[in-house]
Amino acid sequence: MTRLPPLHALRAFWLVTRAGGIRAAAEEAGVSHAALTQQIQRLEGTLGVRLFDRRSRSLRLTKAAEAYAAEVDRAFQVISAATHTLTRRNASNILTTHQFLWSLD
């Protein structure tokens, strides 16, 4: 049985865990922090699992979410690397402004 979570929400989760915070992740990815908050709430809702401990004004991964974050990171890096090798250099001119969001250094 193969069932995927909402992928854009998963991407937001991935960015936040990498950056260590919502606002940092938002700036890196070029999106608003409100968007990331919504996506993470959606992910927690659909999974039925609390992914972050809200402590004061910072986020920390739940124990259950730590292993998950590691696997998600692995998966997105695979996708990123494969996409990069596929499109040597003929892609950047076709991407719309919307795809240019969500690109990190």
Added chain:
Amino acid sequence: MTRLPPLHALRAFWLVTRAGGIRAAAEEAGVSHAALTQQIQRLEGTLGVRLFDRRSRSLRLTKAAEAYAAEVDRAFQVISAATHTLTRRNASNILTTHQFLWSLD
């Protein structure tokens, strides 16, 4: 530099490569075949790479796309497995009808 393609389009690509055809993939995933066609066109457009050879009325992976399909398959299986272990059994009742689409056996 980390840049992700449109993830729903990538998911469609994944389904089609697994099922060996658009209509088969659509039936498996519980979506319309027209939706899959659109997603794959979007993916090819944003990547700037032709992923399938259209021969008569069947699809065959391009040489360039073969390695890509393998990596994409790996990534989605990682996500699927990790999500499954994270949500032992407390998730299925929260999923909306929309998430129930795109679930395979």
Added chain:
DNA sequence: CATCGTTACGGTGCGCGTAACAATC
């Protein structure tokens, strides 16, 4: 003529931004 992929056309909810808020350092 049954089945394939593509195209045409609309509707709707997801994904996003802007702007405000509450809370901690």
Added chain:
DNA sequence: GATTGTTACGCGCACCGTAACGATG
């Protein structure tokens, strides 16, 4: 008061369905 995450509100297009089409075995 500077900075954090959250909430409120609204907009546009990505995403999907239905229905028709052209083409091949």
